[in-house]
Amino acid sequence: MKHPWLNRLLSVHGLLFLFFVYAPIIIVVVYSFNSHPVNMMVWKDFTFDWYLSIFGQPTELNEQTLYVESTDQLLAAVKNSLLVAGTTTTFSTLVGTAMALAVYRYYFRLKPFYQGLLFMPMVMPDIVLGIALLVFFVNFSIKLGLMSIIIGHCTFLISYVFIVVSARLAGMDNTLEEASADLGAGPWITFKRVTLPLILPGVVGGALLAFIISMDDLVITYFIAGVDSTTLPVFIYGMLRRGVKPEINAIATLMLVFSFLIASLGLYFRKRS
Amino acid sequence: MTQAAESIVEVKEAVKRFPAPEGGVVTALDSISLKVQQGQFVTLLGPSGCGKTTLLRTISGFEDLDSGAVLIGGESVLGVPPYRRPVNTVFQNYALFPHLSVSGNVVYGLEVAGIKKTERDHRLKEALERVGLSGFERRKPAQLSGGQQQRVALARAIINQPKLLLLDEPLSALDRNLRQSMQLELKSLQHDLGICFLFVTHDQEEALTMSDQVVVLNQGRIEQIGPPDLLYHKPATRFVAEFIGDSAIFSGRIQNTEASPVLVTEDGLGIPVGRGPKPGDHATLIIRPENLSLAPPNPDDSVSILDAVLEQSVFRGATHQYVCVLPNGTSISATPTGADDEAFSRVSPGDSVQLAFRRNIPHLIIESQ
Ligand SMILES: Nc1ncnc2c1ncn2[C@@H]1O[C@H](COP(=O)(O)OP(=O)(O)OP(=O)(O)O)[C@@H](O)[C@H]1O
Numbered sequence A: 001m002k003h004p005w006l007n008r009l010l011s012v013h014g015l016l017f018l019f020f021v022y023a024p025i026i027i028v029v030v031y032s033f034n035s036h037p038v039n040m041m042v043w044k045d046f047t048f049d050w051y052l053s054i055f056g057q058p059t060e061l062n063e064q065t066l067y068v069e070s071t072d073q074l075l076a077a078v079k080n081s082l083l084v085a086g087t088t089t090t091f092s093t094l095v096g097t098a099m100a101l102a103v104y105r106y107y108f109r110l111k112p113f114y115q116g117l118l119f120m121p122m123v124m125p126d127i128v129l130g131i132a133l134l135v136f137f138v139n140f141s142i143k144l145g146l147m148s149i150i151i152g153h154c155t156f157l158i159s160y161v162f163i164v165v166s167a168r169l170a171g172m173d174n175t176l177e178e179a180s181a182d183l184g185a186g187p188w189i190t191f192k193r194v195t196l197p198l199i200l201p202g203v204v205g206g207a208l209l210a211f212i213i214s215m216d217d218l219v220i221t222y223f224i225a226g227v228d229s230t231t232l233p234v235f236i237y238g239m240l241r242r243g244v245k246p247e248i249n250a251i252a253t254l255m256l257v258f259s260f261l262i263a264s265l266g267l268y269f270r271k272r273s
Numbered sequence B: 001m002t003q004a005a006e007s008i009v010e011v012k013e014a015v016k017r018f019p020a021p022e023g024g025v026v027t028a029l030d031s032i033s034l035k036v037q038q039g040q041f042v043t044l045l046g047p048s049g050c051g052k053t054t055l056l057r058t059i060s061g062f063e064d065l066d067s068g069a070v071l072i073g074g075e076s077v078l079g080v081p082p083y084r085r086p087v088n089t090v091f092q093n094y095a096l097f098p099h100l101s102v103s104g105n106v107v108y109g110l111e112v113a114g115i116k117k118t119e120r121d122h123r124l125k126e127a128l129e130r131v132g133l134s135g136f137e138r139r140k141p142a143q144l145s146g147g148q149q150q151r152v153a154l155a156r157a158i159i160n161q162p163k164l165l166l167l168d169e170p171l172s173a174l175d176r177n178l179r180q181s182m183q184l185e186l187k188s189l190q191h192d193l194g195i196c197f198l199f200v201t202h203d204q205e206e207a208l209t210m211s212d213q214v215v216v217l218n219q220g221r222i223e224q225i226g227p228p229d230l231l232y233h234k235p236a237t238r239f240v241a242e243f244i245g246d247s248a249i250f251s252g253r254i255q256n257t258e259a260s261p262v263l264v265t266e267d268g269l270g271i272p273v274g275r276g277p278k279p280g281d282h283a284t285l286i287i288r289p290e291n292l293s294l295a296p297p298n299p300d301d302s303v304s305i306l307d308a309v310l311e312q313s314v315f316r317g318a319t320h321q322y323v324c325v326l327p328n329g330t331s332i333s334a335t336p337t338g339a340d341d342e343a344f345s346r347v348s349p350g351d352s353v354q355l356a357f358r359r360n361i362p363h364l365i366i367e368s369q
């Protein structure tokens, strides 16, 4: 490029961008190890106490600075979240993949319309979806609980999986399936040995995306969760309403680590294909 | 000859139409009939869009016919899905499985058929040796050159010992040198294996070099079926003559007497031709470059003379090609040999020449009225 100062400006821009995105996250991680009991923005000492206290271990912390009153509640929320995310991921991956295959393979009259409908949940505001689901469940007297959360999550996660798998299918050479049939493989064997291995990175990617989105969805879940079906994001939100305490940093850091693990898993699968 | 020369594949009056997105229909196959006999190398030759791929796909089972029939080994395969037909295809883009290694690709058909591992390994080794790819077993298709990928596609098809191998322009992606050596290899492979090849190309040279029989297609119809030399020397239609080899083509009406007919073209050029046509017939004369030389000093009745002007001479290795222009503006080439070539080479561009051909040699297509 002609102007060195332009280059420098670009680098500065890049750095600023990274700073804006990551600085808050880094601060959360760092202060999750800060032992200052009252003001969490003032660094005192390094400690694991916040982590210990989340898990109900005895610490040297003053009782009143803690606000996870019951570790059992937290663990129950984590369990609910994992259960919801696991079930929705399995279901929406199966259904989303099957729909992507069907739309890829067959031509039908309302196909473009149908594809448009499948994109809709991705752009629909969460609030609208949440209210709509709530009204729906109440009208049809479906009890709000884990089941309603699972159904609610599936309604939009199927779309995510559908879109990710469709993108993968669009890049697939469709003569490969013909080559398989030509070599004597029936439809099922062709699916198992050619189609599935080729779209697997898309399927895995879609599943991981669905899992992460389901794990940290707050808005929609907030509307359709019952009393006894608090998920982790809903639980944290509830904690925050009673004031920001340092333990929140530790919980956020743990969730961050968990998300990174899942994202790395996705990257690993992409690399391998 | 007994009836034992059974046909491996027979196509009977096949018709295939596609709905065109613009509206109306495209007739991709228009009443095609053809037979492939045991051990033959048959080529489908024709310009782009004439229906070659469609014809192959109806044989391999990926397209259904609108009417007519495909018979494999004497039996109709109507409704038989592709995976139950005893034919294999080498696809134009090879269609190798990117997630499988070379050996995974090649043994695919055997695995699917449930052949035992020991036999699979044996046949894999043999197939790879045949196509010269021993040692490449563990590579992925993306790690191979175009020519090597082509061989994998070939090995993957022949390892199943099909009755018929369909090849859809398998050489079109290769460069000229590789293409020519692959042509010879394919031909000898076909000879060694003794299975039928139905080969698609739009390259007439390729068709002439490799085939026992050539099927010339045009707009979904068969123009002519025959061995290469027949197509070259006795093309049945003007289309075949234009498509195969270089030639100067003259269409017109026959005038004068039956004993010494003269072909008169629309722009008034009169060319004496050999006996055969009657006055009033519509005829097409096909003059190949090798039919032409300089007129001898005092020509007799058996040669016809064309007045022309030499435009340029092109060096062609063993001979020259002399490009001349007739008074009506058509250009016509001559490739004389030996002494004739020498005589011609003394003419310089821009000079008038008298081109001569023996009247009974060039092919005349006669359409009596
Ligand atoms: N699925 C389809 N839908 C509509 N028209 C089609 C379809 N497949 C082929 N055609 C039409 O049928 C005709 C024959 O096509 P085909 O692919 O057989 O040509 P080809 O001889 O193989 O040409 P090329 O040498 O370019 O491969 C073409 O006019 C093509 O546009």
Ligand SMILES: [Mg+2]
Pocket (backbone or CB within 6 Å): B052, B053, B054, B168
């Ligand atoms: Mg084609």
